Amino acid sequence: MDIYTIRKEMTKHNKRLTDLNLRVVYYARVSTEKDAQLHSLSAQKEYFENKIIQNPNWTLVQGYVDEGISATSVKNRENFLQMIKDAEMHKFDLILTKEISRFARNTVDSLSYTQDLLRHGVGVYFENDNLNTLEPDSELRLTIMSGIAQDESRKVSDRVSFGFKRAIEKGTVLGNNCIWGYRKDKGKLVIVPEEAEMVYKIFDMYANEDLGVRAIAKILSESGYRNTNGNPFSFSSIKGILVNPKYKGFYCGNKTHKIDFRHDDIKHLPQDDWVLYEDNENVPPIVSPELWDKANRKLKERSAKMTNSDKTSYQNKYLYSGKIVCGEHGTCYHHTIYRYKSGDKELWTCKEYGSS
Known part of the structure; x- marks a missing residue:
């Protein structure tokens, strides 16, 4: 079902999202791999799968899950990015997710991805926020709530930094x-x-x-x-x-x-x-x-x-690296290999002599 048809059904015929015949997926994420968080993830998966299956108008396509990944940026969220690719291939119509902060805590990412999804005929429903991007007036609310989620991420980061500082002070x-x-x-x-x-x-x-x-x-x-x-x-x-x-x-x-x-x-x-x-x-x-x-x-x-160009990279790569110094030029000898038909020969030569 395309965006035009969905919005027409919702506005002119006063249908709810649950009344529409849609192919549905869900996205779940936790930011750490601690047991409590993983239990929360398992609960999210079970909840969304039951919600979709119990609706006779919806078809469960699949779920996308990222474990132990921060929401601050999406670049490391492999399954999130796979979901976006699948949306572009029109594999589903709607994404269910818990809240905006689970989707992205970056305002730019939230707006960019939801707009891109809409261009491909896919909406997102943020359940805890009661926000449906298929509704025409959703973008303003999404912008405001994404900004709040981003600022909350900043506060969390500040609290973590403060905790690190106090931990350092305590040794x-x-x-x-x-x-x-x-x-x-x-x-x-x-x-x-x-x-x-x-x-x-x-x-x-x-x-x-x-x-x-x-x-x-x-x-x-x-x-x-x-x-x-x-x-x-x-x-x-x-x-x-x-x-x-x-x-x-x-x-x-x-x-x-x-x-x-x-x-x-x-x-x-x-x-x-x-x-x-x-x-x-x-x-x-x-x-x-x-x-x-x-x-x-x-x-x-x-x-x-060592010179700036080879500092640490080749230091002591060979037994005599940095140990043989030219008496005339005062520079370290460097290791080189001459290749002959009779076989390779290893030599140590002065860098200045070799360049003259």
Whole structure:
């Protein structure tokens, strides 16, 4: 049934939405994967399916469900976007959903998608808001209520930021639980001995054995160490361990800031803005401050030797990277391979000599 016919039936013949022969789907979403939320999602699905099936004028096409996804933006909501694509292919006439905030908390998204759906002959009924986009006067109400939903999302974001700030002030360890060498317990870090042993080896090899990050990664892999996904430790993972102050028993917070609650953009703050202090009670050290400082001095020294174009990317990729210095030009030798018919030959050459 097209929009013109639906509106004619509703206005001239005073028919309700439930009186029309429509192909109907529903959209349900929860923003976290906690048990209570998932129970709510299950209840939403059961409610909408029963509501559609019990109406003899409606035909249940399917349901679209997103779990653990925020409503601030739709770009990560896979099933929501699939629903929009199916609407464009005229697979149904009406979408039932709980409320505007379940659909989108972004005013632009709410208006854009409902208008696009109408262009393809599909309406949306927001049950808790008693708002039906098939009605001619729905857009003004939708604009106002979407703005309210968006502002509520901003308030939630502010409350979360406030909570983070208070947690940082109390020394509660925030962030995810994947801190190698530790497990989190009620806002405190607890050392995992078998993982901590590897962390200590990384610092010791880098600071005292003069090995580079890639060389350490190779040794760890050959020794059978694997990350939580069962893969060898990468360059970035090992470097991340080396620069993390938690390993010397320092609380470290306020390292990032979310620019806008409507987007996922995160700004990494300069170290001067971090909350950083020694706290062996909440963050027990795995290495001594002296070993941590020695490793980080060496890391900075090695980084300073590299040009901006290849800083960190190729640092210590080979055994002699950054270690052979040209006596004439004062620049580091770089690794190169010459290919001959008789076979490949590896050479170390001065960058200045090679470019002259």
